[in-house]
Structure formats: structure tokens, C-alpha cells
Amino acid sequence: MSENTITFEIDGVEVQGTAGQTIMQAADVAGIYIPRLCAFDGLEPFGSCRVCTVKVNGRFQSACTQPIAEGIIVENDSEELLELRRNLVDMLFVEGNHFCMFCEKSGNCELQALAYRLGIAAPKYPYMFPADRNVDATHKDVFIDHNRCILCARCVRASRDLDGKNVFQFVGRGPQKRIAVNSRARLVDTDLNVTDKAVEVCPVGAILTKHVGYSIPVGKRKYDHTPIGADIEANKK
Amino acid sequence: MQDTQDLKRVVIEPVTRVEGHGKVTILLDEDNKVKQARLHIVEFRGFERFIQGRPYWEAPVLVQRLCGICPVSHHLAAAKAMDLIVGVDQLTPTAEKMRRLMHYGQMFQSHSLHFFHLASPDLLFGFDADVAVRNVIGVAAAHKDLAVQGVMMRKYGQEIIKATAGKKIHGTGAIPGGVNKNLTIEERDAFLKDIDQMTEWSRGALKIAKDYTVENLEAVAPFGSFDSNHVSLIREDGAMDLYHGNLRAIDAQGEKIFDQVDYQNYLDYIVEDVRDWSYMKFPFIKSLGVDDGWYRVGPLARVNACDFIDTPEAEAARKEFMAVTDGKPNNLTMAYHWARMIETLHSIEKIRELLEDPDLQGTDLVLKGDRRPEGVGLIEAPRGTLFHHYKVNDDDQVEMANLIVSTTSNNEPMNRAVSKVAMDHISGKPEITEGLLNHIEVAIRAYDPCLSCATHALGKMPLTVRLVDNDGNEVAKKST
Ligand code: SF4
Numbered sequence: 001m002s003e004n005t006i007t008f009e010i011d012g013v014e015v016q017g018t019a020g021q022t023i024m025q026a027a028d029v030a031g032i033y034i035p036r037l038c039a040f041d042g043l044e045p046f047g048s049c050r051v052c053t054v055k056v057n058g059r060f061q062s063a064c065t066q067p068i069a070e071g072i073i074v075e076n077d078s079e080e081l082l083e084l085r086r087n088l089v090d091m092l093f094v095e096g097n098h099f100c101m102f103c104e105k106s107g108n109c110e111l112q113a114l115a116y117r118l119g120i121a122a123p124k125y126p127y128m129f130p131a132d133r134n135v136d137a138t139h140k141d142v143f144i145d146h147n148r149c150i151l152c153a154r155c156v157r158a159s160r161d162l163d164g165k166n167v168f169q170f171v172g173r174g175p176q177k178r179i180a181v182n183s184r185a186r187l188v189d190t191d192l193n194v195t196d197k198a199v200e201v202c203p204v205g206a207i208l209t210k211h212v213g214y215s216i217p218v219g220k221r222k223y224d225h226t227p228i229g230a231d232i233e234a235n236k237k
Numbered sequence: 238m239q240d241t242q243d244l245k246r247v248v249i250e251p252v253t254r255v256e257g258h259g260k261v262t263i264l265l266d267e268d269n270k271v272k273q274a275r276l277h278i279v280e281f282r283g284f285e286r287f288i289q290g291r292p293y294w295e296a297p298v299l300v301q302r303l304c305g306i307c308p309v310s311h312h313l314a315a316a317k318a319m320d321l322i323v324g325v326d327q328l329t330p331t332a333e334k335m336r337r338l339m340h341y342g343q344m345f346q347s348h349s350l351h352f353f354h355l356a357s358p359d360l361l362f363g364f365d366a367d368v369a370v371r372n373v374i375g376v377a378a379a380h381k382d383l384a385v386q387g388v389m390m391r392k393y394g395q396e397i398i399k400a401t402a403g404k405k406i407h408g409t410g411a412i413p414g415g416v417n418k419n420l421t422i423e424e425r426d427a428f429l430k431d432i433d434q435m436t437e438w439s440r441g442a443l444k445i446a447k448d449y450t451v452e453n454l455e456a457v458a459p460f461g462s463f464d465s466n467h468v469s470l471i472r473e474d475g476a477m478d479l480y481h482g483n484l485r486a487i488d489a490q491g492e493k494i495f496d497q498v499d500y501q502n503y504l505d506y507i508v509e510d511v512r513d514w515s516y517m518k519f520p521f522i523k524s525l526g527v528d529d530g531w532y533r534v535g536p537l538a539r540v541n542a543c544d545f546i547d548t549p550e551a552e553a554a555r556k557e558f559m560a561v562t563d564g565k566p567n568n569l570t571m572a573y574h575w576a577r578m579i580e581t582l583h584s585i586e587k588i589r590e591l592l593e594d595p596d597l598q599g600t601d602l603v604l605k606g607d608r609r610p611e612g613v614g615l616i617e618a619p620r621g622t623l624f625h626h627y628k629v630n631d632d633d634q635v636e637m638a639n640l641i642v643s644t645t646s647n648n649e650p651m652n653r654a655v656s657k658v659a660m661d662h663i664s665g666k667p668e669i670t671e672g673l674l675n676h677i678e679v680a681i682r683a684y685d686p687c688l689s690c691a692t693h694a695l696g697k698m699p700l701t702v703r704l705v706d707n708d709g710n711e712v713a714k715k716s717t
Pocket residue numbers: 148149150151152153154155156179201202203204206207
């Protein structure tokens with residue numbers, strides 16, 4: 001065991017990680033799934049959605065940003081945390097216009113899959129049905145449907161850090177916060193390419209490749225048979 | 238304008254709702270004579286606005302929200318329009334046949350549901366039989382086999398929908414230019430296993446509908462009946478084709494008003510009239526004008542309009558049907574049931590044909606062509622011709638959608654049927670009983686409109702009847 005090895009505990013199970021890892025990274029390697037939406041492998045942690053909230057020595061922390069430390073006691077799969085995550089996912093649902101029954105991302109959508117995994121049948125908060133969200137379909141190959149954006153900033157980070165382009169940024173604050181392209185321009189005015197990472201990483205049906213639609217039949221979609229997080233849990237020894 | 242002052246008003250209104258809803262208003266004078274009877278249907282046209290700005294490939298899935306009763310018909314009509322939008326005039330054999338299988342599955346389950354659950358109580362027990370018996374539970378008690386058959390036939394059709402569309406409701410199977418899956422050997426064999434049974438039961442249901450009509454012809458013939466034009470899609474050789482064809486319109490005597498019309502030009506032939514007392518429009522045949530141009534769609538219109546049916550048993554049944562009216566179109570409202578069961582048998586014959594076709598296991602599923610700005614998709618839905626018309630902008634967003642659903646085409650005919658029955662059966666009666674009011678429902682139900690007053694699946698007629706005078710004061714109220 002190298003001196004970089006850090007030993008700690010998640011839900012009573014001993015986990016070993018390497019110095020510099022976040023709790024989420026170490027848990028992933030150990031095959032313990034911590035729910036998440038804004039975090040994405042290969043992107044800088046962002047810590048905005050709070051779905052990965054765990055308790056570290058009794059205090060709430062986001063697992064995607066919190067580094068591991070020797071001997072910490074992490075609580076992940078408790079009823080209290082599950083309820084907190086349900087509430088967060090619930091709020092994301094009612095804040096936008098998410099109509100799973102006809103959304104082409106259905107079955108491949110992380111928000112939907114997470115709701116299923118957390119056992120949310122229908123949101124308990126009232127739908128807000130925002131009327132100010134539009135669709136930008138000006139680009140030849142890609143479109144954005146702001147109705148479904150959950151402001152996770154994956155596209156912002158991917159465009160900036162992986163594509164080297166800065167196509168997406170946030171504008172506005174609080175409830176008015178929105179994803180914009182090159183500050184309020186149209187998608188067609190950017191140098192976005194359909195093969196960009198920024199297009200691929202959107203967890204929901206907000207940034208989509210055009211003309212793909214429903215080409216994957218029901219039954220063959222990513223989460224039709226396996227719940228979200230199953231790939232991580234497969235790492236368990 | 239008819240003078241409606243000093244008249245009493247009877248309103249038949251459904252309490253429970255399914256998709257859209259309707260109510261019947263009957264105006265009575267002091268002697269309880271019917272002066273006017275109207276069916277008002279609230280049609281949800283929100284979809285046409287809602288789809289604006291959405292990407293075109295969403296339409297076939299999104300449009301299924303429009304109707305919980307026959308979503309597959311909307312799915313396919315929209316997909317057919319979108320085929321043209323993506324520049325595809327002819328699908329691959331696998332795609333075309335998968336869609337047809339989906340459609341015949343839908344036809345089979347919808348017609349079975351209607352016949353066994355909604356129509357058979359009236360036919361088996363009589364229109365004014367005790368309402369406690371005259372329902373699907375009553376059918377289950379008195380004719381156990383029939384009730385079971387109804388459930389199993391519906392299920393068979395739904396399983397076909399699931400195997401072709403991915404889900405029983407809100408499937409995604411038909412995509413612009415094709416389909417997203419084929420049929421596996423296992424799926425095929427599961428359907429083939431039960432097909433003989435389904436065919437047998439379809440023959441039985443057809444016999445009930447036929448015997449009922451023929452044996453009660455004297456009572457059935459005038460019931461809510463009237464001469465009308467009939468509109469249907471027709472194959473190029475004149476055969477019935479429920480999935481695709483050209484438009485044909487015939488008059489009450491069977492003379493052609495137009496024939497083999499490419500439905501891309503439907504606007505040159507069909508116009509929609511608006512009336513101040515109804516939310517639902519009244520389509521009519523342009524060349525005949527608003528007064529004479531109204532027409533019927535659905536099973537009756539299709540059996541009347543086609544030259545032949547291309548499956549042997551349904552064709553034999555069609556000949557028997559046409560013989561009753563000496564080969565002329567049958568204009569009886571109650572003949573819808575018989576025609577509907579001919580189509581049920583035709584659908585199961587078609588399903589067998591398709592299941593035995595190896596093209597369903599093909600892997601060429603989608604084609605692509607050059608994008609076009611506009612497309613019209615028509616299909617013969619269980620309740621009649623369904624029109625979907627879209628314009629799509631250069632950014633791939635739907636700019637305009639226009640739909641004519643079959644219940645809209647049958648709006649004027651249903652109003653005529655309601656008027657006729659009200660005049661014949663309610664006018665001048667001292668007391669309006671539940672049985673009498675059911676006569677009105679029976680007439681509406683023959684058209685199988687997608688509104689809740691036509692469904693009393695739970696065995697209770699969902700009606701509130703209000704007697705209201707012309708100032709809107711309630712004179713009496715009756716709930717069943
Ligand atoms: S568009 Fe997608 S990736 Fe970008 S912030 Fe919204 S949800 Fe996240």
C-alpha cells in the first residue's frame with residue numbers, strides 16, 4: 001500500500017483512495033454510486049446541483065468537490081440524504097418544462113433516470129411551467145431547448161476546457177439564470193461543431209443533435225433495463 | 238334563425254371525462270316537442286399551437302398526447318407527413334410493413350374495445366333495457382365468453398402495438414423516413430400462436446353485428462339514419478386500404494364526387510366551416526358547398542367507398558353487407574357496427590399476412606432524402622380519415638400544423654343522428670326516461686367518437702341531464 005493511500009468509510013464500508021481524489025472519485029473506483037447531475041468524468045467539479053450531497057463526519061458536503069481524508073466517516077445511502085436528493089431532483093423537474101412522455105432524451109436522460117432510481121413517481125412540488133424558455137434551432141446540426149436545461153454547466157465546462165471554444169456561458173442570476181451562447185447570440189453564429197464534447201455531455205434533452213430523434217427504440221435505450229449508476233456499481237469487487 | 242324563445246332545454250352532459258367531451262342539448266317546447274337537438278363537442282386544438290417551434294421529428298411522438306384513445310393513428314399520420322418532410326416518398330419494405338402491422342394492431346384493439354365494451358350492451362340487451370344490466374358488467378354476466386373475447390382481442394392488438402411502437406401508449410416506432418425497429422422471430426411466433434383464435438373470435442363478433450342488423454332491420458333502418466356522402470382513402474386499384482391511398486368521395490347513391498385524389502392537395506377538396514354554437518369545426522366537400530358537402534368517415538364510409546377488400550373473408554362479408562342495400566351505399570347509422578366488425582376481421586387477416594412476411598425481419602429501416610418544407614399525412618384511423626398537415630422551416634422547426642380528426646368530419650353526421658333520434662323517440666314524450674336518453678347515446682356511439690359521453694366502460698352511463706328553460710333556469714335535474 002503506497003503512502004498516498006487514504007483509508008476512510010462510506011456507509012460503514014472501508015474504502016481506499018489516493019490523495020487528491022474527491023469523495024466521488026474514490027467512491028466510483030470502489031463501486032459505490034453517489035448520485036450526481038452536474039459532475040461528469042473528465043470535467044472540473046462544479047458543485048452546483050448538490051445532488052451528490054453526503055455527510056462527512058456529520059456535516060453536509062458535496063461529494064464531487066470534497067477531497068478525501070484519512071479516517072473520515074461518509075454517509076451516502078441514508079434515508080435523510082435520499083430525501084434531500086429527491087427534493088432537489090423534484091425541484092429541477094418543476095422548475096423547467098420536462099415532459100418525459102414525448103422528450104426524445106427519454107430513456108437516455110440522467111434526470112429522468114435519477115428520478116426513477118430515487119423512486120420519484122410524480123413531483124410533490126407544483127409545476128412552474130415557465131413560459132419564457134425558447135428553442136434555438138438555428139444551427140444546422142445542433143439545437144438547444146432551454147425548457148429542459150437544468151443549469152448543470154457541463155456544456156460550459158466542456159466547451160471551454162475540452163473543446164477550447166467557449167460556446168456556452170451563463171447569463172442572468174437567480175431564477176433568471178440561463179445558458180447563453182457567446183453571450184446572447186444564436187447557435188448558428190458560434191463555431192460549435194456537432195462533434196464537440198459540449199454537445200455530448202448534456203445530461204438532459206437540452207442540447208441535442210438534430211435529426212436523431214427517436215431512432216433508438218424503446219428497450220434499447222441506456223436506462224431501459226439498468227438504473228443510472230449501475231455502471232459504477234459494477235466496479236465493486 | 239329558429240325561434241328558441243319559450244323553450245325548455247334538456248342538456249345531456251358527461252360527468253367523467255376521457256379525451257375531449259361532449260354534451261347534448263335538446264330544446265323542447267311547452268308540449269315537450271323537440272324543436273332543436275345539438276351535439277356540442279369541445280375539441281382540443283391546443284396541439285396545433287403547442288407544436289409550433291418544436292423540431293419536426295418530435296411531432297409523431299408529441300402528437301400522441303392529443304388523444305389517449307387512438308394515439309397510434311396520430312403517431313402514424315404525423316410520421317407519414319414527416320416522411321415527406323425528410324424527402325422520402327417510398328419507405329423500405331420492412332418499414333412500411335412494420336407500420337402497417339402497428340396500424341392493423343391498433344385497428345383491431347380499438348374496434349374490439351368499442352364493440353365489446355361500448356356497443357354490445359345496447360345490441361344484446363336493447364337500448365332501453367335496465368341500465369343496471371345494460372353495461373359491460375352485464376355482458377360479462379350474461380355472455381361470459383364474449384366479455385373474455387373482448388378483453389383478449391384488445392390485449393392482442395395492444396401487444397402488437399407494443400412490439401412495433403415500443404410501448405402500448407406513446408410509442409416511438411415510426412420515425413421520419415421509416416421505423417426504429419423490426420419484428421423479432423420470437424415476437425412474430427408469439428403472435429402467430431394466437432392468430433387462429435383471434436380470427437375465430439373476429440368471425441363471431443362479425444356474426445353478432447350482422448345478425449343484429451339483419452334481424453332487427455325494421456327498427457334499425459330508420460334509427461338515426463339519413464343519406465350522406467362518404468369519404469375514405471382508397472388504394473389505387475379501388476381496394477380498401479386503411480394505411481395508405483388516395484381520397485375518394487361518393488354520394489349517398491354511390492356516385493363518385495371525386496376519386497383518386499392525391500391527399501397532398503386535400504385543401505382543394507375539403508374545407509372546414511366554423512359555426513358560432515360549436516367549438517368543433519364542420520368540414521365539407523368544397524365542390525358541393527357547406528350545405529350539401531358534409532360527409533361521413535369511418536368504417537361505414539370505408540366499406541361503402543371501396544370497390545373490394547383484398548382479404549377473402551372480409552371481402553365475403555363486405556358482399557353480404559352491400560347486398561342488403563342492393564350494392565348501393567348503406568346509409569344506416571347502426572350499420573357502423575357491422576362495418577366495424579368487417580374491418581376487424583380484415584385487420585386480423587392482414588395481421589396474419591404481415592406476420593408471415595419475412596420482410597418484417599429485414600434490417601433496412603430508415604431512408605433519407607432532401608428536406609422539404611411541407612408534408613401532409615393521411616391515415617384511416619379506427620374512427621375515420623385522419624388528416625395531418627405540417628409546414629417546417631429551414632431550422633427544422635414546425636411552423637404550422639393543421640389536423641382534421643375523424644370526429645370532426647363526423648360532427649355534422651352525428652348532429653343529424655342526434656336530431657333524428659330526438660325527433661323520433663323523445664319528441665312529445667311526457668317523461669324523459671334514462672332509456673330514452675340512451676337512444677341519443679346509442680346513435681352517437683355508433684360513430685365511436687372520441688369523447689367521454691360515448692364511453693360508459695364502467696357500466697354506468699356518465700350523464701347528468703338537466704332540464705333548463707331558455708333563461709338558463711334549471712327546471713329539473715337527473716343524474717344516472
Ligand atoms: S444545456 Fe445541458 S449541459 Fe448545458 S447547462 Fe443546460 S442541462 Fe447542463
